[in-house]
Amino acid sequence: MSRTTTTTMTVRLRGPLSDFVAANVGEHGDYENVSEYVRDLIRRDKERKEQEAFDRLKAELAHAFAAPENSYRPLAAADVIARNRG
Template sequence: MTRTTTTMTVRLSGPLSDFVAANVSEHGAYENVSEYVRDLIRRDKERTEKEAFERLKTELAHAFAAPESAYKPLTAADVIARNRT
C-alpha cells in the first residue's frame, strides 16, 4: 500500500490559536501541533465511521423487524437494477 503525505498550512488566530497553544505545550497533551491535528483527524474519522455504522445498524434492525410478508424474492439482476436508480 502506498502512503501519501500531505503538507498543510493552517492559520489560527485569537481563541483558536490560544486553545491549540494550551494543548501543545510542556503541560499540554501533545508535543507539537502536527501530533494534535493528526489526533483530531483520527477522532473525526472514527466519529464519521461510527455514525455510518450506527445508520447501517438502524437500517438492518428495521429490515429484521419487518414481517415475513414484507419480503419478496429478488434475483441478482433485480438488485443491480434497483441499485442503479
C-alpha cells in the same frame, strides 16, 4: 503495497483558538507538537464519521429486519441486480 502521501498544510490561528492549541501542546499539554495534535483531531473526526455511517446502516438494517415475515418475497439474483441498476 500501499503508498503513503505526505501533505504539508499551513493553518493560521488567532486569539482564543491559538491560545487553546498552545495550552494543549508542549510541556503542559497532551501533545508534543501542533502536528501531533492536528493528526489526532483528524483521526477522531474520521472515526466519528465512520461511526455515524455505521449507526445509520444499523438503523436501516434494524428497520428492515423488523418488517413482518410475510412482507418478504423471494427474488432471483438477476432481479436484484436489475432493480439496483435502475
